[in-house]
Amino acid sequence: xxxxxxxxxxxxxxxxxxxxxxKPVPKSNEVLVKLKACAICTWxxxxxxxxxxxxFPFIGGHEESGVITAIGEDIDPKLWKVGDRVVxxxxxxxxxxxxxxxxxxxxxTNFNYxxxxxxxxxxxxxxxxxxxxxxxxxIFKIESDLSDEEAALVEPLSCxxxxxxxxxxKFSDSVVVVGAGIMGVFHAMLARLKGARVIIVEPNxxxxxxxxxLGFNECINPSKQNAIEAVKSLTNQExxxxxxxxxxxxxxxxxxxxxxxxxxxxxxxxxxxxxxxISLSPNRLHRRMTEVIGSAxxxxxxxxxxxxxxxxxxxxxxxxxxxxxxxxxxxxxxKEGISPLxxxxxxxxx
Numbered sequence: 001x002x003x004x005x006x007x008x009x010x011x012x013x014x015x016x017x018x019x020x021x022x023k024p025v026p027k028s029n030e031v032l033v034k035l036k037a038c039a040i041c042t043w044x045x046x047x048x049x050x051x052x053x054x055x056f057p058f059i060g061g062h063e064e065s066g067v068i069t070a071i072g073e074d075i076d077p078k079l080w081k082v083g084d085r086v087v088x089x090x091x092x093x094x095x096x097x098x099x100x101x102x103x104x105x106x107x108x109t110n111f112n113y114x115x116x117x118x119x120x121x122x123x124x125x126x127x128x129x130x131x132x133x134x135x136x137x138x139i140f141k142i143e144s145d146l147s148d149e150e151a152a153l154v155e156p157l158s159c160x161x162x163x164x165x166x167x168x169x170k171f172s173d174s175v176v177v178v179g180a181g182i183m184g185v186f187h188a189m190l191a192r193l194k195g196a197r198v199i200i201v202e203p204n205x206x207x208x209x210x211x212x213x214l215g216f217n218e219c220i221n222p223s224k225q226n227a228i229e230a231v232k233s234l235t236n237q238e239x240x241x242x243x244x245x246x247x248x249x250x251x252x253x254x255x256x257x258x259x260x261x262x263x264x265x266x267x268x269x270x271x272x273x274x275x276x277x278i279s280l281s282p283n284r285l286h287r288r289m290t291e292v293i294g295s296a297x298x299x300x301x302x303x304x305x306x307x308x309x310x311x312x313x314x315x316x317x318x319x320x321x322x323x324x325x326x327x328x329x330x331x332x333x334x335k336e337g338i339s340p341l342x343x344x345x346x347x348x349x350x
Contacts (some may be wrong), residue, residue: 001125004138007129008330008347009122010058011340013050016331024119024133031080032070033088034132036148038127038342039063039344040330040337042154048334051273054113061127061347064088065142065151077135081208085142087154089303091117091126095137097191106162106297128330130349140303144311148322153317156344158298158306160186161217164194166295167242167265171195176231176240176259179247180207182320182343183269185245188216196242199234201227206341214319231259236260244269250276257290265291324348 001246005023010016026032044060068084071077092115093105100108118126119133124299126132144149160183169175175191177184180202188198200211203223211219220230231240239261245253248270256266257280257336284290298306309315325333327349337345 004329005130007059007120007122009058009128010047010054014048016048016334018330021129022121023131024129026070026072026119027131028072028074030119030133030135031068031086031139032073032076033066033086033132033139034069035064035066035088035127035130035132035349036085036350037065037324037346039081039151039152039156040333040348042337044146045334046273049216049338050100055123057122058113058124058126059122059126059128059224061129062091062125063152063155063344064127064132065148065154065281066132066349069131070138074245076302080136080141082140085148085151086134086139087142087151087303087307088127088132088139089155089158090298090300091132091134091138093136095135103299103301104298106159106302113320122292128347130327130331137300140290140307142307142312146310147318148264149321150175150317150346151307152346153320153344154303154306154310155298156182157186157309157317158302159183161305161309163244163267163269163295164189166293168266169194169196169242172197173241174199174235174258174261176200176243176261178202178227178243178245178252179270180204180211180255181225181246181340183188183213184244184246185214185320187246187269188214191242191244192216193314199231199240201231204340220240227256228255235261239264243267246270248272250278254278254280257284257292260290261288265293267295269291269295272293272294321346322346 038061093108094110097109173196175196199218208219243256245256320343333345
C-alpha cells in the first residue's frame with residue numbers, strides 16, 4: 001500500500017494544485033478516514049479569492065464525509081471498525097482548553113488556521129486531502145443510507161443548529177431570515193420545524209423562487225421594497241420576534257435590529273468581511289429590550305443533532321447540492337461555488 005496520497009493545496013491567491021503528500025498514519029487512539037466527499041464552503045472560496053488571508057501552502061476543506069480504512073491499536077473494534085461510514089468534524093479544536101472542555105469546541109482558544117491537523121504535513125483544515133487521521137472525538141457515525149454528498153453537509157447544518165439553539169423559538173413566533181443562501185435556507189427550515197412563521201428577506205429573485213418552492217411564501221425583496229417596513233406590515237407593525245441575519249454585510253445587521261419586535265432577538269450568524277462597525281441606538285435596545293446575539297461555528301452536540309436530522313430524513317438537503325465535481329476538477333468547483341446562484345458544490349473523491 002502506498003505511503004502517499006493526493007491533496008488539493010492552495011499555493012497562492014487564485015491557485016490550487018493537486019499534489020502528492022505523505023499519507024497520514026493514525027495514532028493508537030485515532031482512525032484513518034478515506035474522505036469520500038467534501039463540500040466547498042464560502043470560507044475556502046474566500047481563500048481562493050484572497051479575502052481570507054492564510055500562509056501558503058494551505059489545505060482547505062472542512063465539510064467532509066468518508067469511510068474508516070484503518071483503526072488504531074487502542075480502539076475497541078466493537079465500537080469502530082474498518083468500513084464504518086463517518087462524518088468528520090471539529091478537527092481544528094484542541095479538546096483541552098477551557099472552551100472545549102465546557103462543550104464549545106467551535107470557540108476553541110487554541111484554534112489557528114495555520115495548525116497542522118489530521119496527521120498532515122501541510123497546515124490547514126484538511127478536507128481537501130484524500131486521507132485524514134482522526135481522533136475518535138472528531139468522528140460521527142452515519143447510521144443510514146445517507147449519501148456521501150449529503151453527509152458532507154452535516155457540518156454547515158450543525159452550525160445552523162447551534163445558531164437556532166441560541167434562541168427559544170416558540171410556536172407561531174414570527175422569524176425573519178435575512179439572506180437565502182444555503183445557511184439562510186437551513187435557518188428557515190429549522191425555524192419552521194420549531195413551529196415558527198418564517199419570513200424571507202433576499203434580493204435575488206431566483207433564490208426567492210426557490211424558497212417559495214420549499215413552501216416559504218412570505219418573501220421580501222429588499223431591492224424592490226423597504227424590508228423593515230415590509231416586515232412590520234406583515235407583523236401588524238410589531239416586528240419579528242427573532243431575526244437571523246445570515247449575510248455578512250454590516251448595514252444589514254443594523255436593519256435586522258430595526259425589524260425586531262419588543263423583546264426581539266437578533267442573531268448575527270455570518271462573519272463580516274469587511275468588519276465594519278455598525279450604529280445602534282442604545283435607547284432603542286433599552287426601551288424595546290432587544291437582544292443582539294452572535295453565533296459562531298458548532299460543537300459536538302450540534303454535530304450529533306445535525307447528523308440525526310439528516311439520518312432520519314427530517315429535512316432534505318439533496319436540493320441544496322448544486323453540483324458534484326470530481327476531485328481532479330476542484331478548482332472548477334471552487335469557481336462555480338463563488339456564483340450566488342449556487343448553494344453547495346461538493347467535491348467527490350472517487
